[in-house]
């Protein structure tokens with residue numbers, strides 16, 4: 001299957017990507033994106049063909065999971081307001097990329113990226129086929145490409161032009177462009193059960209905060225026991241020993257080797273006092 005593509009750049013520099021599954025079948029996928037998002041997706045796939053498996057399953061099944069609404073008596077269809085067309089369309093784009101021949105996709109592996117032409121209007125060996133038009137009335141630029149590969153090359157060119165750099169997600173290892181905050185360390189791709197790395201990163205932070213909160217609470221409690229029992233022999237040394245083992249339990253819990261309940265159980269007792 002041959003895919004033609006278009007990049008629509010609005011007055012507010014908002015970019016929209018359209019993918020056509022040949023003509024005249026018409027539009028295949030359409031979604032908004034930021035500079036570099038297209039090529040970085042190709043790069044992730046070039047490095048790991050299965051990088052988006054979880055994601056695809058979730059995105060493409062989304063219409064099935066949507067609540068049904070009654071179109072006419074007896075006929076129910078998925079509620080399109082709940083299915084998020086752009087979200088699903090990005091999945092369709094990824095599945096087309098996944099089917100790209102190896103030799104085309106491997107052009108986007110990090111090591112071969114310098115292949116990008118410095119001038120998009122320059123055809124030839126390293127150039128790409130793009131047709132440019134400008135709509136004065138709506139102040140929008142339309143770039144038409146005869147193949148998806150050309151569109152990806154154009155996006156690579158923009159990455160170079162705007163000098164933007166992808167970062168590596170600290171959870172899944174995919175490259176991404178932090179569009180909202182520059183210190184973002186987790187990507188917006190779906191990692192597991194429909195949750196993005198960002199969602200999971202947030203959950204991990206909440207959990208880490210909870211572990212520390214419990215640890216500190218118990219530490220204070222044990223410290224108070226020490227203060228209340230100065231008459232006990234070697235109480236300070238015993239407390240120090242307790243503190244060492246409590247710290248070990250904290251580490252195990254932070255590494256996910258024991259549960260929060262197990263950590264609490266291990267460090268809240270009074271055995272250390274006697």
Ligand SMILES: [Zn+2]
Pocket residue numbers: 169170171172173174186187188189191197198
């Ligand atoms: Zn990620």
